[in-house]
Amino acid sequence: MGRVSDAKDRLIETALQLIWEESYRAVGVSEICKKAGVKPGSFYYFFPSKENLALAALEHHWQEARQILLNPSFADEIPPLERITRLFQAVYAFHAARQRKKQRVLGCAFGSFVGELGEEDEALRAKLAEILAGIRAYFEKALKQAAAAGKLGIKTKEIPARARALVAFYEGVLLLARAQNDAEIIRQLTPHALKLAGA
């Protein structure tokens, strides 16, 4: 009982990787299948469409990002404002290591995807908006706790906008790192995040 093969998971992971490295439209279904070791005719047994696979890949990456990146960086035992720095540091570590090995800085898989959205991709747009809101929630919680601890001289009602500003900055930093193909940008800009927090 249970699953006979892990082809579906391989498809999801491979898709995310290729889409992140190239882009949604640049990678073909057959390329994903080949890399995932799935027979070409089998793809549509697992997924009704390429878009549906992309949705699943985004969700998978989101869960993974929470476990590997966001939850550790935003752990309760870390002082609230330090959590923000931790996130940028963790992201820097990932991209710096990757750049050393693969020569290319990828930026944020979610943010990069946003640029490709067209009118027909409403489902993808909604998914990405949802994920970005999820990231914002981490910042928001940290800001609230920092404010409660008296570390922030800002009003409570300002917090949502500041959390969003942090998401914008986070995405912008990774966008620049991808554009310049240089992970150091992330390190350089890390200390500036706290300015948006109001520290």
Added chain:
Amino acid sequence: MGRVSDAKDRLIETALQLIWEESYRAVGVSEICKKAGVKPGSFYYFFPSKENLALAALEHHWQEARQILLNPSFADEIPPLERITRLFQAVYAFHAARQRKKQRVLGCAFGSFVGELGEEDEALRAKLAEILAGIRAYFEKALKQAAAAGKLGIKTKEIPARARALVAFYEGVLLLARAQNDAEIIRQLTPHALKLAGA
């Protein structure tokens, strides 16, 4: 002397528009030709490749952005720090108007393009990096003048990083606006830019 043909210009303008609305890979050469009213066979008389057209379109949009958006916002007669706010306000005005008319918020044509870059698109990546550096120069000049006027309590050597942080924030704000399809985000986040400047 003078223009040999305006077909080339029409191709460039149409390409930028379609790429901005959809994405580089989502729009085809023939779609651009049709919309530009250029005969399909003529495309490769004007441009050696689709990538080359994209390069020209980015350069065109960059010059246009300078004239319409950056130069007015960063005019010398405007107090240095206010220039930054002016830029965000001008961008907001543009996207809010467009959203009213066309229902879709496009974000930054340059930033959106970054997400699509693959390994093969080195020329495009370099062009985008150059343009983003060009935007940074505007912020840098304003920060320098603000510092010289004593409006900024920061050290001169910090200025380049702060300028880059402003570019990151600017791109991130437009990325969020595109993802949420909501121009109001630009307005909401505009005041936060100055925090990165060090005001």
Added chain:
Amino acid sequence: MGRVSDAKDRLIETALQLIWEESYRAVGVSEICKKAGVKPGSFYYFFPSKENLALAALEHHWQEARQILLNPSFADEIPPLERITRLFQAVYAFHAARQRKKQRVLGCAFGSFVGELGEEDEALRAKLAEILAGIRAYFEKALKQAAAAGKLGIKTKEIPARARALVAFYEGVLLLARAQNDAEIIRQLTPHALKLAGA
């Protein structure tokens, strides 16, 4: 004893319906399965091939046509020549009602199928030829009885050809009704059938 499963019957009935509405090649096995509520993997437990299902569907429809359409129209108590008229009237009633409900006139499931036959479909061709011969037998019996009753001024040996002419006319009428998507054509042409009978 009794039915082992009604899945097979549902497949047959659904197949006939879909093939009649669209065409043999336009409907897929999976579409039939879905509509019949049969699990996709089960199809080939019940039928060795799609062609075999089509054969079964044709036989099913043939038995149904005899019971519902031909036997009542050609009942012994009805005067022989009137039986022919009755058939056309019954067919008209069916198609007129269906057109009112579903907007589309289907024509004859057997006749429509003939147009799709290719070289590889010998089994289907033979089945359809057999069914068309079965229809002819009804006309033949009626013509014989009409001749025996002195209602027809024709020689006995002419009867087979006339019966076939009636089948041709019957199929042609339904073909036109499908082509024009108009059941009224059946009513308009009904009285002309008797001319072929020799009345």
Added chain:
Amino acid sequence: MGRVSDAKDRLIETALQLIWEESYRAVGVSEICKKAGVKPGSFYYFFPSKENLALAALEHHWQEARQILLNPSFADEIPPLERITRLFQAVYAFHAARQRKKQRVLGCAFGSFVGELGEEDEALRAKLAEILAGIRAYFEKALKQAAAAGKLGIKTKEIPARARALVAFYEGVLLLARAQNDAEIIRQLTPHALKLAGA
């Protein structure tokens, strides 16, 4: 000036032939291309879609049928009612010869196509309805002239229905010939056509 290649014509002729022999859905675009000697990627330069090619093929066959079959059979110098017989004879000659050479009787390309029409094929249905009306016009003209010459004891207003009955019979005869794969059926049923004419 003028055409560079006759690929488009070859595509049309090949398509008609293959569709007639098999069926619209049974023949693929690539099969048509291969047989027509057209490079696979070129098809969609000549035709926007497979359906559009089918439309062109039907129109081509219709013009050909008029020139080769209908106009000669319905020539003015032939006595009106004899024209009808001539048509059936000419059709018989064609199919009998073809059966000798290729073993298969094709029936009417138009009539066979009707059976394949689904809900999505409205353009094809309309085209076929138009062609069948065109055939009816030939019968109608002949009936009118026969009536004018006093050869027909029927009222003028009956003529349209009779002409349609003749089309139905004509199509039905060819349908039977295809179903039984026997051109002799056409010869056998030829004399019965005049009964519908009212002779």
Added chain:
DNA sequence: GATGAATGAGAGTTCATTCAT
């Protein structure tokens, strides 16, 4: 200087079918 005609490669998707359980 400019273009109509043509193309090979590959896109996403559906097909009838198989098979281990």
Added chain:
DNA sequence: TATGAATGAACTCTCATTCAT
């Protein structure tokens, strides 16, 4: 008895590009 999983081949169609004129 019945089925979920899987598949190779084929589908219609689009792609960026070439080239003779």
